Amino acid sequence: MVDQPEVTKVGGWRGLVSRAFRALALTWQAGPIAATSYLFLTIIQGAIPAAVTLFTKWLLDGIQFSTTSPENIPAGQSPPDIHPMLLVAAIGGLGVIVAGMPYLTNYIQSRLKRGVTLVVQDRLFGAVNGFDGMARFENPAFLDRLRMAQQAATMAPDQTATAIFGIIQSTITVVSFLGVLLVISPIMTAVTVVAAIPAFFIQLAISRQQAGMMWSLSPRNRRQLFYQMLMLDMAAVKEIRLFGLGDFLLGRMRRETKAINEGEEKIDRKVLSSQGPLAGAGALVAAGGLVWMISATLAGQFTIGDVSAFIAAVAGVQAAIGGMVSGATQGYQALLLFGHYVDVSDMKSELPAAADPKPVPSLATGIRVEDVWFRYTEDGPWVLRGVDLIIPFGRSLALVGLNGAGKSTLVKLLCRLYDPTRGRITWDGVDLRDVEVSRLRDRISAVFQDYMSYDLSAAENIGVGDLAHLDDRPRVVAAAKEADVHEFVTGLGRGYDTMLSRIFFQGEDNEDPDEGVTLSGGQWQRIALARAMMRAGRDLLILDEPSAGLDAAAEQAMHDQLRQYRSGATSVLISHRMGAVRHADHIVVLQDGRITEEGDHSELMRSGGEYARLFSIQAANYVTDVDTSSAEAATTG
Numbered sequence: 044m045v046d047q048p049e050v051t052k053v054g055g056w057r058g059l060v061s062r063a064f065r066a067l068a069l070t071w072q073a074g075p076i077a078a079t080s081y082l083f084l085t086i087i088q089g090a091i092p093a094a095v096t097l098f099t100k101w102l103l104d105g106i107q108f109s110t111t112s113p114e115n116i117p118a119g120q121s122p123p124d125i126h127p128m129l130l131v132a133a134i135g136g137l138g139v140i141v142a143g144m145p146y147l148t149n150y151i152q153s154r155l156k157r158g159v160t161l162v163v164q165d166r167l168f169g170a171v172n173g174f175d176g177m178a179r180f181e182n183p184a185f186l187d188r189l190r191m192a193q194q195a196a197t198m199a200p201d202q203t204a205t206a207i208f209g210i211i212q213s214t215i216t217v218v219s220f221l222g223v224l225l226v227i228s229p230i231m232t233a234v235t236v237v238a239a240i241p242a243f244f245i246q247l248a249i250s251r252q253q254a255g256m257m258w259s260l261s262p263r264n265r266r267q268l269f270y271q272m273l274m275l276d277m278a279a280v281k282e283i284r285l286f287g288l289g290d291f292l293l294g295r296m297r298r299e300t301k302a303i304n305e306g307e308e309k310i311d312r313k314v315l316s317s318q319g320p321l322a323g324a325g326a327l328v329a330a331g332g333l334v335w336m337i338s339a340t341l342a343g344q345f346t347i348g349d350v351s352a353f354i355a356a357v358a359g360v361q362a363a364i365g366g367m368v369s370g371a372t373q374g375y376q377a378l379l380l381f382g383h384y385v386d387v388s389d390m391k392s393e394l395p396a397a398a399d400p401k402p403v404p405s406l407a408t409g410i411r412v413e414d415v416w417f418r419y420t421e422d423g424p425w426v427l428r429g430v431d432l433i434i435p436f437g438r439s440l441a442l443v444g445l446n447g448a449g450k451s452t453l454v455k456l457l458c459r460l461y462d463p464t465r466g467r468i469t470w471d472g473v474d475l476r477d478v479e480v481s482r483l484r485d486r487i488s489a490v491f492q493d494y495m496s497y498d499l500s501a502a503e504n505i506g507v508g509d510l511a512h513l514d515d516r517p518r519v520v521a522a523a524k525e526a527d528v529h530e531f532v533t534g535l536g537r538g539y540d541t542m543l544s545r546i547f548f549q550g551e552d553n554e555d556p557d558e559g560v561t562l563s564g565g566q567w568q569r570i571a572l573a574r575a576m577m578r579a580g581r582d583l584l585i586l587d588e589p590s591a592g593l594d595a596a597a598e599q600a601m602h603d604q605l606r607q608y609r610s611g612a613t614s615v616l617i618s619h620r621m622g623a624v625r626h627a628d629h630i631v632v633l634q635d636g637r638i639t640e641e642g643d644h645s646e647l648m649r650s651g652g653e654y655a656r657l658f659s660i661q662a663a664n665y666v667t668d669v670d671t672s673s674a675e676a677a678t679t680g
């Protein structure tokens with residue numbers, strides 16, 4: 044059954060904190076040395092501004108004390124016992140460190156980012172590969188989440204780590220500045236804090252609104268991306284051109300972009316209207332503090348060094364508090380996104396694994412479908428309604444029925460891409476739920492209706508049917524011969540090494556546009572069949588419309604060949620071509636998810652039911668066409 048993952052909600056502090064720890068843990072795993080160096084640099088960069096301020100104060104005080112008469116020196120102040128040139132050297136040295144550090148930090152950050160990307164993508168796609176069934180991939184809510192998780196995998200851990208380290212740095216800056224100021228004057232410290240409060244609230248308001256906006260605009264962003272991708276999609280080009288859909292899609296994309304822009308503009312205006320007055324208030328408090336400070340200095344209460352420390356501290360603390368809050372914003376947004384990654388990478392397969400899996404030996408007696416009911420979603424319509432069926436070992440079964448009757452669904456259940464909602468399917472008496480799904484699939488070969496066309500070489504396109512023999516050229520060639528595609532492949536520019544793609548090129552001369560070839564639908568279908576033939580010797584062969592894209596002669600040839608291939612093998616064939624199914628040992632007619640008729644061709648024809656009706660319609664068409672063309676030939680002749 045399709046599970047509906049809950050949409051990650053904005054907020055939830057506990058969740059955010061645990062995700063933050065997870066992001067940090069990932070950063071650590073990606074490179075413990077780089078992470079430690081990053082932390083070390085962060086601490087140093089956080090403390091340097093206050094240290095420079097303190098040394099500057101001492102330097103100015105030293106100059107003031109040595110050039111002013113003692114009665115002009117504020118009471119209780121004594122000159123620092125450090126040589127001015129030493130202080131100049133210290134300030135200069137810190138300046139050099141400050142200038143060089145961002146480059147070092149950037150290098151370490153990039154290194155960590157690369158490491159984190161590797162770890163995170165491995166985990167995400169490892170988890171996705173572990174989803175044994177299909178349900179999630181057919182669920183729009185999950186796909187949406189998966190796209191966000193993918194986005195998060197490349198960005199969120201790095202952004203979270205940067206934000207957290209940024210907050211650490213800003214906190215150290217604020218605390219160290221306040222420490223310096225506290226030594227000079229508690230009142231000045233209070234003034235500095237008050238002056239920074241507006242900056243804090245400005246940034247907090249901005250952060251909240253931005254996070255909310257990002258969240259509310261994310262569906263629009265995804266739709267915008269979807270339209271973009273559709274317009275660039277090779278498979279869609281033909282229809283988009285013919286139906287003139289380009290402007291329609293462009294219009295839809297423009298509509299989303301405009302709506303996104305409007306949302307952002309609204310926030311920007313809000314920020315502007317709140318930021319101006321608050322920033323002004325902060326500047327006023329700072330200016331008031333400075334006026335008081337200067338008059339107190341003129342009255343002999345403070346030194347010039349104190350004034351310089353005050354000015355630097357007010358600016359530094361305001362900037363650092365701004366940095367803290369914007370770091371928190373970035374971190375918050377990154378953690379929201381990271382939530383999707385965490386959710387997806389923590390998901391287990393939707394097909395419950397057997398506690399004590401039974402082996403899947405070679406098929407000996409047969410596969411049995413026992414009163415199977417199935418629907419794709421809990422509230423969806425029943426697609427299969429009590430199907431009972433036996434596929435005896437070594438026999439061929441054909442499934443016939445109108446579109447939507449449930450044929451492909453039944454095949455998906457045989458491959459355990461879904462579990463039946465009710466009933467069970469057994470393999471020599473063992474419930475498919477009780478075996479390891481990979482073992483089961485190892486025993487099956489298939490050509491699906493919507494087969495894949497891989498952007499790989501011809502040999503690889505066939506060889507991936509059995510990865511263990513991907514490089515076994517004789518075996519690949521044998522499979523190609525079975526599918527009657529060998530001559531076609533050898534006729535390609537590079538034979539089996541020809542890229543069946545116009546997207547990627549490979550090899551040294553990757554500039555050569557002739558290296559890749561585009562195949563026709565029928566040619567691809569033969570390649571897909573050859574891929575299935577790579578799995579020769581498997582116990583069950585599933586052929587879901589294997590000849591839909593072939594010309595009449597090729598179709599006839601393929602079915603003749605498949606008939607030989609299937610003789611003695613256990614197989615399931617789905618086809619709307621009645622001429623192809625008539626030779627099956629057993630034919631089952633599905634209607635609205637129920638088996639309404641079964642038997643061999645002659646039995647079903649005799650009974651005069653749906654099968655006979657469908658067969659007669661097609662036969663009549665052929666006969667009429669043949670009659671007409673012979674009549675035409677006779678007339679023209």
Ligand SMILES: Nc1ncnc2c1ncn2[C@@H]1O[C@H](COP(=O)(O)OP(=O)(O)OP(=O)(O)O)[C@@H](O)[C@H]1O
Nearest residue numbers: 181419426444445446447448449450451452453492
């Ligand atoms: N992933 C899915 N989610 C929900 N419903 C689905 C899904 N796949 C198929 N269905 C529905 O299940 C029903 C049976 O589909 P199925 O593909 O099994 O039919 P079919 O007999 O193979 O048809 P066709 O001959 O057109 O290939 C259809 O009504 C279809 O809409």
